[in-house]
Amino acid sequence: KQEVTQIPAALSVPEGENLVLNCSFTDSAIYNLQWFRQDPGKGLTSLLLIQSSQREQTSGRLNASLDKSSGRSTLYIAASQPGDSATYLCAVTVDYKLSFGAGTTVTVRA
């Protein structure tokens, strides 16, 4: 059974600092890995998707890396802003199904 772990569970940083969020998974036979953002009381929004054959994906201030062999992914958010405050969820796809981590709740202090 695929287990997805996100560390830390919560993170508080001052505005402008770079954010580093970690995700690990136990079974490397994944189709892809996704990072989602969830605002309080809202649904999930996909931020980045990395196919299993890729090493990283970038979108604006966001960069996600994938090391499938070691079962790890890292989401970097450069120059954090208060608007980046949210919960970030990592999920891996196996057989059309997503397995989620519990998320990292980020607070960016102005």
Place this chain on the structure above:
Amino acid sequence: NAGVTQTPKFRVLKTGQSMTLLCAQDMNHEYMYWYRQDPGMGLRLIHYSVGEGTTAKGEVPDGYNVSRLKKQNFLLGLESAAPSQTSVYFCASSYPRGPLNTDTQYFGPGTRLTVL
């Protein structure tokens, strides 16, 4: 283009009552999913469907039933609600795999269900 919508947004049930949650998508997606999210845990897959008329069990299917009579709708039913089913329920949909497929799932806003 409304994306993925869910009704109702909130509901309070008594133990033993039944209800149906409706998910609708207007993106012509083949795949649809129902998840539940509990505090301190990631989303867990309840049931999913890979096309009209098909359904399959996910990680936590017990106590739930689903139906996909129309491609755009995916219904989640609770026949006899229990307090353990208090949760936030999310529906999602995605494109089938193909040359342009990215497997990105699009999520609805969620239904907050409380069972007393």
